[in-house]
Amino acid sequence: DSVRIGLVVKALGIGFFEAANEGAQEAAKELGDVEVIYTGPTSTTAEGQIEVINSLIAQKVDAIAVSANDTDALVPILKKAQQRGIKVVSWDSGVAPDGRQVHLNPSSNALIGEMNVKLAAEAVLASGAEQGDIAILSATPTSTNQNIWIDEMKKVLPQYPNLNLVTTVYGDDLADKSYRETVGLLKSYPNLKAIVSPTSVGIVAAAQAVHDQGRAGEVFVTGLGLPSELAGHVDSGVVKSFAIWNPIDLGYAATMISYNLVKGSATDSSVGMGRIGTASLDADGSAAMAEPFIYNASNVHAFADIF
Amino acid sequence: MSDSNPLFSLRGVSKSFPGVKALDQVQLDLYPGQVTALIGENGAGKSTLVKTMTGIYQPDAGELRFRGEAICLDTPDAARQLGITAIHQETVLFDELSVTENIFAGHYLTKGRFKQLDWDAMHARAGQILQDIEAPVDPQTRLKYLSIGQRHMVAIARALSFDAQVVILDEPTAALSHHEIEELYAIVRRLKQAGCAIMFISHKFDEIFAIADRYTVFRDGCYVGDGRIDEIDEAGLVTLMVGRTVEQVYPKASAEIGDTVLQVKQLSHPTEFDDISFELRQGEILGFYGLVGAGRTELMQALFGVSKGVQGRVEVGQQRVDIRSPADAIKAGIVYVPEERQAQGTVQEMSIFQNISLPQLSQINRSGWLNEEAEYALADTYASRLQVKAPDWREKVGNLSGGNQQKVVIGKWLATQPRVIILDEPTKGIDIGSKAAVHAFMSELVQEGLAVIMVSSELPEVMGMADRIIIMHEGQAVSEVARHEFSAERIVSAASGG
Amino acid sequence: MEKIMHKPMATTGLPAIGWSRRLLSWEFFLLLMTAVVFGLNSLASPYFLDPWNLSDATFNFVEKAVVALPLAMLIICREIDLSVASIIALASAAMGFAAQAGAGTELIVLAGLGVGLLCGLVNGLLVTRFEIPSIVVTIGTMSLFRGLTYILLGDTVLKDYPESFAYLGQGYVYWVFSFEFVLFGVLALLFYGLLHRTNFGRRTYAIGNNPTAAFYSGINVARHRLILFVLVGLVSGLASVLLTSRLGSTRPTIALGWELSIITMVVLGGVSIMGGAGTILGVVIAVFLMGLVTFGLGLLNVPGIVMSIIIGAMLIGVIATPVLLKKFKGRKSAP
Amino acid sequence: MKKMLQNREILLAVLILAMILLVGMITPDFLLPSNLLAVYNDTSILIILALGQMLVILTRCIDLSVAANLALTGMVVAMLNSAYPALPVPLLMAAGALLGLLLGIVNGALVWKLGIPAIVVTLGTMSIYRGLVFLLSDGAWVNAHEMSASFVSIPRATVLGLPVLAWVSVLVIVIMVHFTRQRRLGREIYAAGNNPTAAFYTGIQVGRLQFVAFSISGLLAGLCGYLWVSRYAVAYVDVAAGFELQVIAACVIGGVSIMGGIGTVQGCVLGALFLGVINNALPVLGVSPFWQMAISGAVIVIAVIANSRAERKVGRIILKKAALHAG
Numbered sequence A: 001d002s003v004r005i006g007l008v009v010k011a012l013g014i015g016f017f018e019a020a021n022e023g024a025q026e027a028a029k030e031l032g033d034v035e036v037i038y039t040g041p042t043s044t045t046a047e048g049q050i051e052v053i054n055s056l057i058a059q060k061v062d063a064i065a066v067s068a069n070d071t072d073a074l075v076p077i078l079k080k081a082q083q084r085g086i087k088v089v090s091w092d093s094g095v096a097p098d099g100r101q102v103h104l105n106p107s108s109n110a111l112i113g114e115m116n117v118k119l120a121a122e123a124v125l126a127s128g129a130e131q132g133d134i135a136i137l138s139a140t141p142t143s144t145n146q147n148i149w150i151d152e153m154k155k156v157l158p159q160y161p162n163l164n165l166v167t168t169v170y171g172d173d174l175a176d177k178s179y180r181e182t183v184g185l186l187k188s189y190p191n192l193k194a195i196v197s198p199t200s201v202g203i204v205a206a207a208q209a210v211h212d213q214g215r216a217g218e219v220f221v222t223g224l225g226l227p228s229e230l231a232g233h234v235d236s237g238v239v240k241s242f243a244i245w246n247p248i249d250l251g252y253a254a255t256m257i258s259y260n261l262v263k264g265s266a267t268d269s270s271v272g273m274g275r276i277g278t279a280s281l282d283a284d285g286s287a288a289m290a291e292p293f294i295y296n297a298s299n300v301h302a303f304a305d306i307f
Numbered sequence B: 001m002s003d004s005n006p007l008f009s010l011r012g013v014s015k016s017f018p019g020v021k022a023l024d025q026v027q028l029d030l031y032p033g034q035v036t037a038l039i040g041e042n043g044a045g046k047s048t049l050v051k052t053m054t055g056i057y058q059p060d061a062g063e064l065r066f067r068g069e070a071i072c073l074d075t076p077d078a079a080r081q082l083g084i085t086a087i088h089q090e091t092v093l094f095d096e097l098s099v100t101e102n103i104f105a106g107h108y109l110t111k112g113r114f115k116q117l118d119w120d121a122m123h124a125r126a127g128q129i130l131q132d133i134e135a136p137v138d139p140q141t142r143l144k145y146l147s148i149g150q151r152h153m154v155a156i157a158r159a160l161s162f163d164a165q166v167v168i169l170d171e172p173t174a175a176l177s178h179h180e181i182e183e184l185y186a187i188v189r190r191l192k193q194a195g196c197a198i199m200f201i202s203h204k205f206d207e208i209f210a211i212a213d214r215y216t217v218f219r220d221g222c223y224v225g226d227g228r229i230d231e232i233d234e235a236g237l238v239t240l241m242v243g244r245t246v247e248q249v250y251p252k253a254s255a256e257i258g259d260t261v262l263q264v265k266q267l268s269h270p271t272e273f274d275d276i277s278f279e280l281r282q283g284e285i286l287g288f289y290g291l292v293g294a295g296r297t298e299l300m301q302a303l304f305g306v307s308k309g310v311q312g313r314v315e316v317g318q319q320r321v322d323i324r325s326p327a328d329a330i331k332a333g334i335v336y337v338p339e340e341r342q343a344q345g346t347v348q349e350m351s352i353f354q355n356i357s358l359p360q361l362s363q364i365n366r367s368g369w370l371n372e373e374a375e376y377a378l379a380d381t382y383a384s385r386l387q388v389k390a391p392d393w394r395e396k397v398g399n400l401s402g403g404n405q406q407k408v409v410i411g412k413w414l415a416t417q418p419r420v421i422i423l424d425e426p427t428k429g430i431d432i433g434s435k436a437a438v439h440a441f442m443s444e445l446v447q448e449g450l451a452v453i454m455v456s457s458e459l460p461e462v463m464g465m466a467d468r469i470i471i472m473h474e475g476q477a478v479s480e481v482a483r484h485e486f487s488a489e490r491i492v493s494a495a496s497g498g
Numbered sequence C: 001m002e003k004i005m006h007k008p009m010a011t012t013g014l015p016a017i018g019w020s021r022r023l024l025s026w027e028f029f030l031l032l033m034t035a036v037v038f039g040l041n042s043l044a045s046p047y048f049l050d051p052w053n054l055s056d057a058t059f060n061f062v063e064k065a066v067v068a069l070p071l072a073m074l075i076i077c078r079e080i081d082l083s084v085a086s087i088i089a090l091a092s093a094a095m096g097f098a099a100q101a102g103a104g105t106e107l108i109v110l111a112g113l114g115v116g117l118l119c120g121l122v123n124g125l126l127v128t129r130f131e132i133p134s135i136v137v138t139i140g141t142m143s144l145f146r147g148l149t150y151i152l153l154g155d156t157v158l159k160d161y162p163e164s165f166a167y168l169g170q171g172y173v174y175w176v177f178s179f180e181f182v183l184f185g186v187l188a189l190l191f192y193g194l195l196h197r198t199n200f201g202r203r204t205y206a207i208g209n210n211p212t213a214a215f216y217s218g219i220n221v222a223r224h225r226l227i228l229f230v231l232v233g234l235v236s237g238l239a240s241v242l243l244t245s246r247l248g249s250t251r252p253t254i255a256l257g258w259e260l261s262i263i264t265m266v267v268l269g270g271v272s273i274m275g276g277a278g279t280i281l282g283v284v285i286a287v288f289l290m291g292l293v294t295f296g297l298g299l300l301n302v303p304g305i306v307m308s309i310i311i312g313a314m315l316i317g318v319i320a321t322p323v324l325l326k327k328f329k330g331r332k333s334a335p
Numbered sequence D: 001m002k003k004m005l006q007n008r009e010i011l012l013a014v015l016i017l018a019m020i021l022l023v024g025m026i027t028p029d030f031l032l033p034s035n036l037l038a039v040y041n042d043t044s045i046l047i048i049l050a051l052g053q054m055l056v057i058l059t060r061c062i063d064l065s066v067a068a069n070l071a072l073t074g075m076v077v078a079m080l081n082s083a084y085p086a087l088p089v090p091l092l093m094a095a096g097a098l099l100g101l102l103l104g105i106v107n108g109a110l111v112w113k114l115g116i117p118a119i120v121v122t123l124g125t126m127s128i129y130r131g132l133v134f135l136l137s138d139g140a141w142v143n144a145h146e147m148s149a150s151f152v153s154i155p156r157a158t159v160l161g162l163p164v165l166a167w168v169s170v171l172v173i174v175i176m177v178h179f180t181r182q183r184r185l186g187r188e189i190y191a192a193g194n195n196p197t198a199a200f201y202t203g204i205q206v207g208r209l210q211f212v213a214f215s216i217s218g219l220l221a222g223l224c225g226y227l228w229v230s231r232y233a234v235a236y237v238d239v240a241a242g243f244e245l246q247v248i249a250a251c252v253i254g255g256v257s258i259m260g261g262i263g264t265v266q267g268c269v270l271g272a273l274f275l276g277v278i279n280n281a282l283p284v285l286g287v288s289p290f291w292q293m294a295i296s297g298a299v300i301v302i303a304v305i306a307n308s309r310a311e312r313k314v315g316r317i318i319l320k321k322a323a324l325h326a327g
């Protein structure tokens, strides 16, 4: 009997998660006795995810690996899943400890925050200035991941006296709103040198807006995004560099962790992630996968075909 | 005269509505250069025929011939293509559009290769037509700012804007003043000279004898006869129309006139009527006469609490009442049988008993829970008394004939045991049987001590039924006549503002 | 005359009221579809016929279904409320703050219901006082109420709900019957009674069929509509209680986009969007039909967006079927 | 009424100007002509869609499927472009418009031929069209670098100081003004919405005009599909999610009556601009993102109340003296 793992994403139709699915399928093939059910709601809502999880519970899957739209709202349903003997892993975007056994961060949150600031500093330098204003374009004001990372960024910022964070705006992960917010930033802050967008919809829209406003070369966009979505903007020079962890690895690791939990081959402090290595778990069951990887003109096209 | 061939003729035309056979194998001939009067009681099927002749309704059976050829008028457009045009009884126009556009909707004038609308030409032409019929209306104003009379003139102007072969006028004079009626006659004569075939529908015999060359009579949806107007007199027409002698039509019974039940003092509305005072006694039938659009309906609706912004004083049985909604009026004992039966009087999708119990659900079902037996019993009392013809009081009101629907509305109000009942055009568009029943019933009501207000645009009806008549003109009560002073000339001239 | 009046009437054993006769057949049609879907589901997935699974599936739609009941009445009365989902969000925020302030379950529930009621009152007053079409008003308040939720909550999560609060959205009354589900059953009965067995319900139909005639019959149409708006608000508040308890937390995005699926349930249930027709039974069957379709497809791991194609097509198809049948019949009987 | 209606539109225009000045007082750069043009440009798509929606609302219907239509046509056009970069852009635009027209025709035919209420039809097609985007793209995005250079650059190319995108909307406005004033079909749409019975009596087929309105709305949505996708240089399933409500709100603010028959192109454009200015001003003013939704909701409610006053039926005027006052 094969192990069935439900891979639940924030919403279907997002490149990042499609890539994660590829990784999960790779893990399934490697393990042989695993069936991955890739699923998710239509839009990024907790209610939609609960519906999907409900049907996974009904199918009596062995494990659920979820990237949550809401840290807390999924807890009751995931508790129920655990009561029915289903192992629960959250990955990418976490669930409160009550709702899952293990959480796999793509990287440590502190590291991501630091990385984003570092990229911003590089962008400011690239614009030829010694110091300058930066702004953050986030997803929705309620996005868990983004909020944690922004907090981490703010912690690191004092170490970069040449960076002046002017504001944080929200594009709600909608292309048009993100675009408009970016235009607003460019208008309101003439000294802006860099826009950091730790969300893949936002970074693309911001890059397009900066380009359309004719500010390429003056203002740089950076943050977290996918090579396939940003390759064009790297070419056009609006984006100098950006970071992302490898979503394929992330999906792969989440699947491996789920499998190991099902097979009982995990301890309280560590769990295997196949080819990626072993994750060490902290007190509340969180692990970090790897450092974010930086992409720029030199490597973006090589990865654009992959994810 | 009838040696020429008819321009437009109908043979064996039938048309049914749920519950009513509005037209039953009727025939009609219209000749070029002649005016044919179509005569019949309310509900005889005249307007239905007009709609059948203009492609609005499709006949269930029968044949239409135009210049001797069988035609099929499957859309209003098809009728217009042949030059058949009508001024309908209800002016169906566009409130939000300009007068010009109301005249030219559906057959706009265009210019150039790309058929751009030619507004200049349309305004000019509209102005021309309106001037021809002496209707002082600016073609560019929006229709909603016009009075009923002016709207009728616009409807006439619209009919004249076509290159018409057949012109049908369905009670065109009902809303017009003396002067405007004279204008209309002149127009009709001009059309006659131009060789148009004209059909003229009216209830007023003086008009018919003044303008028509021929007549056709319908009764209850059936053709009963036709001929040349100079070969018949009024009595002959009436006999054909009603199938019996005139005296039997209005069963006015004398009732004891008692105390004043309703007193209205200086009732005014900002735009509809002004300074109306009258009183109504127990056992009395008070008639309100006037041209269509004189403001009678508005006044009655004000008494019933429908209109807003009304000022003045209303007393029921010496007690001042403050009527702000129909619920207040019903509580005070004033009920209103509206003119627009389908739109205002009945819930067509509901059953007879549900309609009858509607105003007093809370009285019948005190607990708030429906008690259908009690409702049914109440409905049974009144519907039986009014002789509503239906297999069962559970029948949908929408399936009843107009007359029976009217009886349901009256029954609904009687069930509330009112003191004053207002009947607005109570016999409009109902068949002759129901009409007589309504009249007989009015007599019964006053004998039982109710007070009745009857609004009617039919002179014989008000004169036949009322004890007193108040005549309204342009929102004012211009005259009041008691039964012994009734004279048709006096009433009509007061109504026309004379 | 006689021959017209005594035309044979179709008097069946059912109450001889035209619309209810029509609707009964509509409900039969829905029931048939539900049975078919049930059958197909049990064939398609081995997991379908499991009491616990079916019970779990009900959580996906009961909160929406609860709101569908009063909304059906409102739509029968020729009005509509697009702001229900936003009311749920605002009520949830109120409950969150109540919980944060240390209120007990009763008080929290009261806060939710109270805010729902107030929102309904706002809608109702705007519609009846200013005589604005409700679709326009509630497009505005839809943004307004959710906007207020954003202002109140910002990016915070409220989750200090007491233990006992969780029962409302997660507890079971007996065996597989959850509190939510039982509550829905009770409410369905209540609304059935209200719409079909009381004066209030009768007036709702009368207004929906002909507001003018209803007004002329002494019914206070504006007040009636106001009450219905308040009722919709109140029940949205209740749905918010259930949903918040089930999620155990409040965020401004709660119940995002629910209004359209709730309206879909109502319309699918045979309630005429033009007012005047529809039954609670029809809505209840439609709720189960939609629930079964989505759950069945979910078990087959069909993506949600594909389900929405199916629901959309079902909506149009189900409404179009009687029309098409009539057309077809009409054509056949014509000479 | 003419006077009053003009007043309402002037009022709206004055309000928009006041808003712009107010924002300008806080952020002077907002008043730069280039910025105002940019705001107009940003509102272009909303204007185009609102004009299509206006026609539908005039006939007493509503089109909830415009945004889904836009997403579907946008995706198809983007996928065509990425698969066959050689296809000339005007051809793609035409294809988008044509596909949009087709989707509009589906709505219109269901309303006309089957007599299903428009809100039910478009509630259904809204889900269906949006779902089709997913089926078609398999959930994948079409990204900037997969689009040809001309595909992305044409709407931003500046002609006579204005981007092509803005020119397109200007063109649509001009055509719509002509259509609603000088074309028979356009006038008949007003007549049909104002009084369907009277329209029928005059030989105007109400159902056919509803069909026409839906078709035009679909066509414009299809056109916007290309414009949107190229403007944001990305196509995905959720493109313009929820945008239909903004479009309807623009109409309502602009004085288009949901009861049909009333509404003008200029009013509708102003309504869209009103929303456009708010949308663009809020980020510039640095208004807390949490306030933005409530503000636009409040604005809609207030605008609607104001319109309801202006639109109130005058009724008949029987008294001569009252008629003088009203005249």
Ligand SMILES: Nc1ncnc2c1ncn2[C@@H]1O[C@H](COP(=O)(O)OP(=O)(O)OP(=O)(O)O)[C@@H](O)[C@H]1O
Pocket (backbone or CB within 6 Å): B017, B018, B020, B021, B022, B040, B041, B042, B043, B044, B045, B046, B047, B048, B049, B089, B401, B402, B403, B428, B429, B430, B431
């Ligand atoms: N659309 C309709 N639906 C149902 N019944 C109708 C309809 N139109 C007319 N009727 C009925 O058909 C009969 C004939 O009506 P019609 O309007 O043709 O009479 P009429 O001769 O024009 O009367 P009047 O002199 O009052 O105008 C009436 O009983 C009327 O109630």
Ligand SMILES: Nc1ncnc2c1ncn2[C@@H]1O[C@H](COP(=O)(O)OP(=O)(O)OP(=O)(O)O)[C@@H](O)[C@H]1O
Pocket (backbone or CB within 6 Å): B148, B290, B291, B292, B293, B294, B295, B296, B297, B298, B339, B425, B455, B456, B457, D315, D316, D318
């Ligand atoms: N806004 C309107 N536009 C066009 N016609 C209207 C309007 N309102 C009412 N009418 C019609 O005008 C007619 C008469 O109006 P009103 O009620 O003021 O006068 P009235 O003296 O009661 O006339 P009557 O009772 O003979 O109809 C009615 O038949 C009514 O249907």
Ligand SMILES: [Mg+2]
Pocket (backbone or CB within 6 Å): B046, B047, B048, B089, B170
């Ligand atoms: Mg008539």
Ligand SMILES: [Mg+2]
Pocket (backbone or CB within 6 Å): B293, B296, B297, B298, B339, B424, B425, B455
């Ligand atoms: Mg009247």
